Amino acid sequence: MNRPGRTDRRLWLMLAVAALASIAWLALTFALVAATLDPVQRAAAFELIGPHLALVGLTWAGGIAVIAYGLKRWFDFWVTPSVRLAEEAQILLRTDVVRELVPAGNPETRALARLFNQLVEQRETLRHEMDSKVHAAAQRIEEEKSRLAALMAELTQSVVVCNLDGRILLYNQRARAQFRDFAPPGQVTSPGQGAAGSGLLGLGRSIHALFDRQLVEHALENVRQRMRRGAPQPSAQFVTITPAGQLLRVQLAPVRPAASGAAGQDIAGYVLMLDDVMPDYEQQAERDRALQALTEGSRASLASIQAALEMLDFPDLEPVMRERFLRVVRDEAQAMGERLKPLVSEASERLSSRWPMEDMLGSDFVTAALHRIEQQAGLSAREAEIDPAAWLRIESFSLLQVLVYLSARLQDELAVRFIQLRLQPVPSGSARLHLDLMWIGPAISTETVMGWELDPVRIGQESYSFSVRDVVERHGGALWFERDRASHLSFFRFLLPGVASRQAATPTEAPVAEPVGRPEFYDFDLFSRSEQASALDDRPLLDLVYTVFDTETTGLNPAGGDQILQIGAARIVNGKLLRQETFDQLVDPQCMIPPAGIPIHGISQDMVRGQPNIERVLPVFHSFSRDTVLVGHNAAFDMRFLQLLEAGTGICFDQPVLDTLLLSALVHPSQESHRIEAIAQRFNLAVQGRHNALGDALVTAEIFLRLIPLLAEKGIHTLGQARAAAQQTYYARLKY
Amino acid sequence: MSATILIADDEPNILLSLEFLMQREGYRVLVARDGQQALDTILQQRPDLVLLDVMMPLKSGFDVCQAVREHDELAGIRILMLTAKGRDTDMAKGLALGADDYMTKPFSTRELVDKVRGLLGARA
Numbered sequence: 001m002n003r004p005g006r007t008d009r010r011l012w013l014m015l016a017v018a019a020l021a022s023i024a025w026l027a028l029t030f031a032l033v034a035a036t037l038d039p040v041q042r043a044a045a046f047e048l049i050g051p052h053l054a055l056v057g058l059t060w061a062g063g064i065a066v067i068a069y070g071l072k073r074w075f076d077f078w079v080t081p082s083v084r085l086a087e088e089a090q091i092l093l094r095t096d097v098v099r100e101l102v103p104a105g106n107p108e109t110r111a112l113a114r115l116f117n118q119l120v121e122q123r124e125t126l127r128h129e130m131d132s133k134v135h136a137a138a139q140r141i142e143e144e145k146s147r148l149a150a151l152m153a154e155l156t157q158s159v160v161v162c163n164l165d166g167r168i169l170l171y172n173q174r175a176r177a178q179f180r181d182f183a184p185p186g187q188v189t190s191p192g193q194g195a196a197g198s199g200l201l202g203l204g205r206s207i208h209a210l211f212d213r214q215l216v217e218h219a220l221e222n223v224r225q226r227m228r229r230g231a232p233q234p235s236a237q238f239v240t241i242t243p244a245g246q247l248l249r250v251q252l253a254p255v256r257p258a259a260s261g262a263a264g265q266d267i268a269g270y271v272l273m274l275d276d277v278m279p280d281y282e283q284q285a286e287r288d289r290a291l292q293a294l295t296e297g298s299r300a301s302l303a304s305i306q307a308a309l310e311m312l313d314f315p316d317l318e319p320v321m322r323e324r325f326l327r328v329v330r331d332e333a334q335a336m337g338e339r340l341k342p343l344v345s346e347a348s349e350r351l352s353s354r355w356p357m358e359d360m361l362g363s364d365f366v367t368a369a370l371h372r373i374e375q376q377a378g379l380s381a382r383e384a385e386i387d388p389a390a391w392l393r394i395e396s397f398s399l400l401q402v403l404v405y406l407s408a409r410l411q412d413e414l415a416v417r418f419i420q421l422r423l424q425p426v427p428s429g430s431a432r433l434h435l436d437l438m439w440i441g442p443a444i445s446t447e448t449v450m451g452w453e454l455d456p457v458r459i460g461q462e463s464y465s466f467s468v469r470d471v472v473e474r475h476g477g478a479l480w481f482e483r484d485r486a487s488h489l490s491f492f493r494f495l496l497p498g499v500a501s502r503q504a505a506t507p508t509e510a511p512v513a514e515p516v517g518r519p520e521f522y523d524f525d526l527f528s529r530s531e532q533a534s535a536l537d538d539r540p541l542l543d544l545v546y547t548v549f550d551t552e553t554t555g556l557n558p559a560g561g562d563q564i565l566q567i568g569a570a571r572i573v574n575g576k577l578l579r580q581e582t583f584d585q586l587v588d589p590q591c592m593i594p595p596a597g598i599p600i601h602g603i604s605q606d607m608v609r610g611q612p613n614i615e616r617v618l619p620v621f622h623s624f625s626r627d628t629v630l631v632g633h634n635a636a637f638d639m640r641f642l643q644l645l646e647a648g649t650g651i652c653f654d655q656p657v658l659d660t661l662l663l664s665a666l667v668h669p670s671q672e673s674h675r676i677e678a679i680a681q682r683f684n685l686a687v688q689g690r691h692n693a694l695g696d697a698l699v700t701a702e703i704f705l706r707l708i709p710l711l712a713e714k715g716i717h718t719l720g721q722a723r724a725a726a727q728q729t730y731y732a733r734l735k736y
Numbered sequence: 737m738s739a740t741i742l743i744a745d746d747e748p749n750i751l752l753s754l755e756f757l758m759q760r761e762g763y764r765v766l767v768a769r770d771g772q773q774a775l776d777t778i779l780q781q782r783p784d785l786v787l788l789d790v791m792m793p794l795k796s797g798f799d800v801c802q803a804v805r806e807h808d809e810l811a812g813i814r815i816l817m818l819t820a821k822g823r824d825t826d827m828a829k830g831l832a833l834g835a836d837d838y839m840t841k842p843f844s845t846r847e848l849v850d851k852v853r854g855l856l857g858a859r860a
Binding site for chain 2: 299302304308331
């Protein structure tokens with residue numbers, strides 16, 4: 001399709017100049033001739049020429065037409081070939097495409113094209129030499145990596161390495177197998193997912209699909225605090241429940257930046273080591289529960305027996321009372337025996353686990369709590385008296401959630417707007433601490449306190465599997481409500497375990513994990529990324545993770561009831577197309593496939609029979625493309641299908657979208673076609689599997705990777721710039 | 737006039753011994769078999785001392801203790817908590833909520849009598 005470009009405008013300009021010049025020449029000729037005639041002759045001449053002025057105009061127009069034709073031919077021969085040559089030469093300059101330029105147009109341009117071809121040939125020779133050297137070096141590194149990969153494979157622990165944004169840049173086989181086991185039941189898997197396993201774990205994918213973002217960030221903050229304090233082996237532990245309900249103990253150790261890394265960055269990423277602790281904790285919890293029941297039950301019985309025996313010591317005891325006390329002794333002894341029996345074999349129905357406690361400076365914890373209460377509960381929060389030397393031994397994540405939860409309920413139910421936190425050692429001199437959540441206002445009834453203690457903790461839309469009481473008991477602590485009537489000060493008092501001295505606490509820190517070897521699934525370049533540093537729109541195009549996708553559909557009219565038949569997608573991470581992490585899924589459209597389309601997409605009714613419907617496929621694709629930028633060729637078309645499905649499935653693809661059709665039009669405004677085949681030809685790409693969703697997605701991905709340097713040449717470096725520029729191109733006006 | 741003691745415990749066997757013991761010591765004895773009954777008896781009868789078990793139906797000993805301490809007019813009542821919960825956090829909680837003393841089951845009745853005498857003596 002032709003577009004009015006720079007060349008055309010110049011052509012029109014020259015034609016306008018020619019038209020104006022010829023009119024000026026004609027006017028001047030008339031004026032000079034008129035000046036040499038006397039008035040009678042002039043009148044006679046006007047009378048003679050007047051009726052034939054139309055003829056003059058006609059010959060003038062004819063002349064201009066001839067000039068226009070000549071100019072167009074001149075442009076086509078002298079100007080357009082050099083403009084196209086410049087665009088094609090840009091491709092050779094900015095990409096590693098090897099393609100011979102076809103000489104066209106005038107002799108000078110043809111000579112230039114031949115010259116370019118010679119230069120490309122020369123460059124390729126040099127590149128081959130360099131490639132062979134790089135190849136030799138890469139082979140040495142590869143051998144090293146293989147040795148490390150073998151080491152990782154031997155590890156019985158699951159290891160996942162992430163950058164600061166939570167993007168996975170390494171995982172071992174064990175982790176992959178573990179997360180495949182942990183995938184929620186009933187999940188759609190597609191044969192194309194390959195190394196992605198269950199689809200939850202993949203290079204460049206967000207770890208937050210597996211672990212709560214706040215939980216990981218909290219652990220990272222703890223590690224940072226330890227690093228600031230100069231702890232030699234800073235790491236943090238937390239326990240979490242996977243989507244499938246397994247209990248995992250996670251140890252997080254920081255990966256520090258290399259000496260040459262960015263200044264001021266304390267952590268480049270982190271290593272997560274995962275253990276399935278479900279069986280251990282179940283056993284432990286069961287033992288604890290049995291032990292507690294036995295202890296408390298036995299104490300009561302022993303108390304009754306001891307008291308009864310001591311009554312029997314009275315010499316003047318009446319026989320009736322003596323018999324009653326003896327019966328107490330017999331009954332209680334029997335009851336103790338009965339109590340022991342079921343404890344041995346009783347299986348636990350409920351999971352209550354021992355959670356890892358961490359030593360934390362009390363003031364650090366209070367600071368974190370105040371920040372979180374203000375942020376999540378929306379109250380104003382300040383610290384009251386804080387003992388600067390107090391250390392807590394706590395599971396800080398759940399305890400923080402409890403404080404936020406209680407603050408939110410105080411605000412919602414008692415209209416409390418301001419709270420204070422106080423942390424003081426228990427006066428008795430034990431290692432315990434009083435943590436008080438204080439407010440000025442009404443007292444709370446015992447029933448209300450009990451309700452708040454027993455309800456599952458819920459913050460906003462997030463609800464957790466534990467209650468306040470669970471968390472307090474997990475700490476071996478206590479909680480009660482108190483009120484100072486004189487000052488109208490009410491407070492929840494937590495009795496929490498402390499640490500007697502910091503020296504005693506240090507050895508409990510888990511050993512640091514050195515960055516372990518590189519297994520087969522890795523991309524360490526991701527370390528240099530940080531989403532936190534800048535908004536997505538400000539990020540360089542090369543730094544983003546993309547899901548390049550395509551759909552095959554029953555027809556071209558999404559609003560008219562056409563349905564998706566197939567979704568294919570591939571991921572680009574760190575400027576590399578990951579061919580092993582793809583998504584390829586046929587979809588049962590639950591309607592007849594129009595026969596006219598079958599020769600194009602090649603999907604017949606038989607092929608979609610037994611395949612999942614779009615309601616099942618879409619959540620999996622949504623999860624696959626989570627936290628990435630979507631890329632498509634003529635993406636508006638595919639996005640329209642996805643948008644129409646929003647209402648029915650509740651799944652919204654709200655991430656940024658880039659369109660290779662628009663980007664191609666942007667970098668090559670003079671090219672006639674921006675169809676996939678034409679662009680692929682320009683980039684010398686082989687097109688295979690055209691009109692197969694995955695095939696098209698892979699070609700689109702290759703095209704996109706080659707467009708990025710050409711966009712940079714146009715001054716388009718960030719996602720925001722690319723989106724803005726694409727919107728302005730001609731094709732952006734197409735609507736489906 | 738002899739002092740009045742309320743014994744609140746849901747275990748009939750311990751109740752039997754404590755009731756016998758306290759009567760033998762010359763006190764007037766009231767009994768309650770759950771937390772709510774204990775609180776009602778305290779409000780109506782104003783005993784001088786309460787032997788208060790922690791784990792009781794309806795209301796725990798902690799709740800009863802806290803409720804008693806919220807009434808100024810009941811300030812003179814002595815509370816001795818008896819519990820099978822042996823953790824020192826439970827003891828700390830009991831004392832923080834206003835108990836005068838705390839004994840962990842099993843206990844010596846001689847020691848109990850001494851504590852009761854002590855508490856009532858201190859009150860007098």
